[in-house]
Amino acid sequence: MCGIVTAIATNNVVPVLLEGLRKLEYRGYDSAGLAVLSGELTRLRSPGRVADLTALADASQLSASIGIAHTRWATHGVPSERNAHPHISGGLAVVHNGIIENFEAIKASLQARGYVFTSETDTEAIAHLVHSKLQVAPDLFEAVRLATNELIGAYAIGVLAEADPFRAIVARRGSPLLLGVGDEGMYAASDMAALLQVTRKVVYLEDGDLAELRRDSYRIMLADGTPVEREMHLSSLSADAVELGLFKHYMQKEIFEQPQALANTLELISGGAGISPLHFGARAPEVFDGVRRVLILACGTSYHAGLVARYWIESIAKIPVTVEIASEYRYRDSVPDADSLVVVISQSGETADTLAALKHAKALGMDRTLAICNVPESAIVRETALRFITRAGPEIGVASTKAFTTQLAAFALLTLALAKLNGRLNDADEERHLTALRHLPVAVQKVLELEPEIERWAQRFASKEHALFLGRGRHWPIAMEGALKLKEVSYIHAEAYAAGELKHGPLALVDKNMPVIAIAPADELLEKLKSNLQEVRARGGELYVFADAGSEIPESEGVHILHMPEHYGMLSPVLHVIPLQLLSYHAALVKGTDVDKPRNLAKSVTVE
CATH class of the missing domain: 3.40.50.10490 (Glucose-6-phosphate isomerase like protein; domain 1)
Incomplete structure (x- = not known):
């Protein structure tokens, strides 16, 4: 849902921005745009596809060493050029993912001060707000920090200013954003897939982080202005992993990748290894001990995986299970149970409703938490006591396929681990289930032949x-x-x-x-x-x-x-x-x- 790419480098970043947007198309969008600084601020926007934006950039022979780009999925305002990002305020450009819940109040205040709005979006309020902060704090980083402290809702933003052409500012709260550290420059994006073209070195921003990007350095600050360090990771993804290869569509490719994705996910029981709670983290024996119920929170396809798991866990482990649609769970009066294991499922690990439901459960005192997720450094994984990372690889098609079957594989392991801890799984049954799991990739391959x-x-x-x-x-x-x-x-x-x-x-x-x-x-x-x-x-x-x-x-x-x-x-x-x-x-x-x-x-x- 929406995508951001930011780049500042020693070379022309326009191709990097456009290719990054192309890699983010899978997230869903209805318009695209970019803004670059090359002496002056230049903005291009298209209500169509990234290919249309690329044609505009090629026709204008656009070239710059710093820029921001965006694909928009309409929330506030219809899909149109005037609602497409970036939005501009007095030589300053902003792109934004998420929803600003208090934008109407901010907009009314800014209009009273003479700011003119030309779009229906909440994002334009951010652009004008940052511009207004520059009048009292003439430093772009500080102006963005002050502005974000007034925002209520979810956001990932990228900011450029014509008067400050040697750095870009990014910030996040609730929406994913990561930094890429490359040989020729610094980058930021909503997803690692957008940056594999230039680097595999990545720094995941935490909620409330702001970052300043320069060509050869970056620094990160908390919302209160305190400097902070974040660990650098080397992504295991390759550029080939997000290419179609010989397939016509990503959905087809990902359907046929399921035998390998399952084999990768189940690798920890290969070679004679048995079922262990440690598959779910070092603290699993402690967290699982005394679990009386299981609460599964998820949305969409992941919710269906949870429904299958209910049958498995109740039948084999003999533990009662409740499966809740995450978007409904936190808006009703539920009865908390500190002895429940709360399992959250998300392919991306950034699903807003599931993350909010997890936080709600924890606020109710339910701290026995487990994430089943495909993205190791995602927000949901960072919020749980335990995690099981499915090894499906990148899933580009909007309709989930291999993420679903690997989630089922994870639940099969969880079922057996809980059953074993409860004395419900004897050695013979454990070996029978393990044999079936190890054969599963072969069985799936046979189905694909149909x-x-x-x-x-x-x-x-x-x-x-x-x-x-x-x-x-x-x-x-x-x-x-x-x-x-x-x-x-x-x-x-x-x-x-x-x-x-x-x-x-x-x-x-x-x-x-x-x-x-x-x-x-x-x-x-x-x-x-x-x-x-x-x-x-x-x-x-x-x-x-x-x-x-x-x-x-x-x-x-x-x-x-x-x-x-x-x-x-x-x-x-x-x-x-x-x-x-x-x-x-x-x-x-x-x-x-x-x-x-x-x-x-x-x-x-x-x-x-």
């Missing part, structure tokens, strides 16, 4: 406007994830139901124009599911069934069967979600939608 058949199914979906997904037990959340994926990338309206609920309302929707996708693993609920499928056929509904070998569901007119390579017991949800991802991807291709950047959506949701 792509040609799934592609043929997808052809039938291009003309559909609605779809119904059914699942039972631990596969009901997988049906929910399948429906979400289809909605996200193909814009086909889809709903998921526990199959037993079919006759309690959704059956009214079923007719020959409503495709019904069913997940039919060979488990204890299979016979119940078969009865639900008969109800669909009796109403003329067309069935598409993902069935395990041995499910014994015959193919017939109106009943299409795709046989999964093998039944996988507890881990079956990991396998069954793969064909649903492929079905959504290929249906979107047939419909011609923007698979990697679906309309109205952002990859990293860093505002409420």
Whole structure:
């Protein structure tokens, strides 16, 4: 959601800014812009794509050694050139991610002092506010510090001033921002992917940090003006990791990366290693000791992972589990339990609702916290007592795929660790589960080989406007994830139901124009599911069934069967979600939608 790139170097930074924006396109945006200093302040903005902004820069032969750039996802004001960033105030330019909650009060105060607003954005209030502070504190760093102390809400900002052409100022609170230390200059960005072109040396800013960037140095300050040091890291990402390679889209690439992502995530149990609470941090034995309940907080796809985990943990570890949508949890009167393990899940580790829910739980005295996340230095990881880092690698496609399956792998390990601590896992069962987990990447690879058949199914979906997904037990959340994926990338309206609920309302929707996708693993609920499928056929509904070998569901007119390579017991949800991802991807291709950047959506949701 929005993206910032800032650069000051010995060479022309315009290509760096534009390439950085291109790498941040996955975050979702509707306009793009940049501002550079080369004698004077020059600003270019486009309500279209980064490619349109690049064309403007090429046409103007823009060149400069310092600049800021931005992709905007509209919050305040419609997508348009006048609302696109950067925003300017008297020779000063600002880009901003996040939402300023008190911008209307700031705007009214500034207007009373003669400032004229030309956009509908909250960001323009920041530009004018910083400019006003320069009148009383004629130092750009100090002016930004004073301005940010008046802001309420979430922000990551970058600031340039025509009168101060040898440094850029950045600051963050609530929205991610990191510094890049390169051989030719200093950089800042919302995501490491934007900076891999120039450096792998990174410094993660903490909430409340401000930083001054010069060509050969940087310094960081707290909001109260106190200097502070932050550790430098060497990113393990490579530029190749965020390139498409031979694939058509990032979503396709990331679906096919799942065997390797799972193998990487499960590497700690390779070579005969067993289940250990230490997989989740050195303090895990202490934190897990005496846990009576588990509270899982997440949004979207991560929420579905939590729903699967509820079935696993309650069934195997025998610990009651509550799964909450993070955006709802902190706005209701819940009953805190200090003996609950609070598990937060986020691919980016910067999901605003999940981070806020975590802080709310901690404020209620729930300090046994665990993050399951794909980004080691993210805000959520830094806020929890324990963490499990999924090793999915960068996920660029907005519709999450490999992040989801690696989250499930993490939950499988957590389930077994809790069961072992509670005396619910004997040696034989532990070895059985470990064998299944170690084989999981191979099993997923076999499912991916079903792509040609799934592609043929997808052809039938291009003309559909609605779809119904059914699942039972631990596969009901997988049906929910399948429906979400289809909605996200193909814009086909889809709903998921526990199959037993079919006759309690959704059956009214079923007719020959409503495709019904069913997940039919060979488990204890299979016979119940078969009865639900008969109800669909009796109403003329067309069935598409993902069935395990041995499910014994015959193919017939109106009943299409795709046989999964093998039944996988507890881990079956990991396998069954793969064909649903492929079905959504290929249906979107047939419909011609923007698979990697679906309309109205952002990859990293860093505002409420």
